[in-house]
Amino acid sequence: MLSQKTKYALKALLYLAEQDVDHISKTVEIAEAASIPKKFLEQILLDLKRGHFVGSKQGKFGGYYLLKSKNDITLADIHRLFDGAIALLPCASLNFYERCSDCVDESECLLRHGLITIREETLKAMQGITIASLVKK
């Protein structure tokens, strides 16, 4: 399941994607439109900025805007940024690989192969969902 954070991040990105290009959205504006606690959203937008998905303008009349094209922001990207691995176990993950501490021989693990298959399929599906595809209905 997605965490609230990821869900809020997606809703914020959707809001930004719906604005005119060059429009700069204040945090409070996004928070109200998308029903997100403002202080929590501040953190999320900072994370999105560090992930280079959004840009910001500081100071008075500042705010946030999409940095990447909405076609280039996928559900997989945002999931990885906030919730981490797509795979069901770290040992089956591409970007968050970690060995299982209780695993004697990874190549012998019956579970791992199946989980890699799942990861490949869900990843493909999640990469197919972009902010753009969500916005256009």
Place this chain on the structure above:
Amino acid sequence: MLSQKTKYALKALLYLAEQDVDHISKTVEIAEAASIPKKFLEQILLDLKRGHFVGSKQGKFGGYYLLKSKNDITLADIHRLFDGAIALLPCASLNFYERCSDCVDESECLLRHGLITIREETLKAMQGITIASLVKK
């Protein structure tokens, strides 16, 4: 990601699937073979029993055995039993449906449609992975 509980449940089921039919496995035997804390495993096996995936024989020389065919136990089943919904949000779930509290109009929600697509695809993938398919390499 899978919880430890789900991972342990799968490992326990894999162990049971590898035994001869009619063989009854003691909890301690499974725990040692699959590196699972015994007391934790007891709970897990009880849950698997309540889910009708395994059966048990009580008393001396008792233990656990597969109740369903290993072809009929899917990753989706076990995920649902221990970790709940396959979908990324409750509002996109079949078996664990719940309305989002912050959602004004569900039919208008841009996120939900995409998440339903994802759920359909991951569910199909997870239903394709059975204990049998995992055991036979």
Place this chain on the structure above:
DNA sequence: TTTAAACTCTACTAATTTTACAGAATTAAT
């Protein structure tokens, strides 16, 4: 009928993660 060896059940606890909130610092426009 007693004992041993197993499952069954409920409750508890510790650690971790999630979900925020608070407030000071910084930046930029007027």
Place this chain on the structure above:
DNA sequence: ATTAATTCTGTAAAATTAGTAGAGTTTAAA
């Protein structure tokens, strides 16, 4: 200077997860 915004760090409550404890129940066999 002042105002209005982002930025940064730290804190805290709530929920979840992972695991432990211990008493109870069942069954087989001596």
